[in-house]
Amino acid sequence: MLGNEHSDLTIVVGKVIREERKKAGFTQEELGFEAELQRNYISLMELGRYQPTIATLFKLAKALKTTPSSLILKIETKLESAKS
Numbered sequence: 001m002l003g004n005e006h007s008d009l010t011i012v013v014g015k016v017i018r019e020e021r022k023k024a025g026f027t028q029e030e031l032g033f034e035a036e037l038q039r040n041y042i043s044l045m046e047l048g049r050y051q052p053t054i055a056t057l058f059k060l061a062k063a064l065k066t067t068p069s070s071l072i073l074k075i076e077t078k079l080e081s082a083k084s
Contacts, residue, residue, distance in 0.1 A: 011048035012078045016071060018046040020064050034063035 021031045021042070028046070032039040036059060044050040052060065054068075061068045 007048075008082065009075075009079065010051045012075055012082065013051055014046045014048040016074045016078060017042070017052075017060060020060075020066065020071065020074075021046075024064050026063075031060070031063055035059040 021028070024031070026034065028042040029039045031037075032042045035042075035056075037056065041050065045052055057068045057071060061071055064071075
């Protein structure tokens with residue numbers, strides 16, 4: 001069960017990053033540039049293959065002009081609605 005929860009979390013994190021990137025009007029390359037991350041890393045996070053570290057979450061939030069806590073809240077909300 002733990003493995004499945006981890007997988008669900010990774011997928012939801014990716015979805016939130018993609019939604020926030022699109023809302024900000026960034027391509028993956030632009031977000032990577034703004035957050036000082038590689039474009040392919042952004043892609044792999046959005047696909048649910050990689051999960052960002054706390055430091056990466058802070059970089060993403062800054063580039064997206066939001067807060068890490070706001071991103072986490074969106075992730076929590078999606079996870080809760082997926083359980084329902």
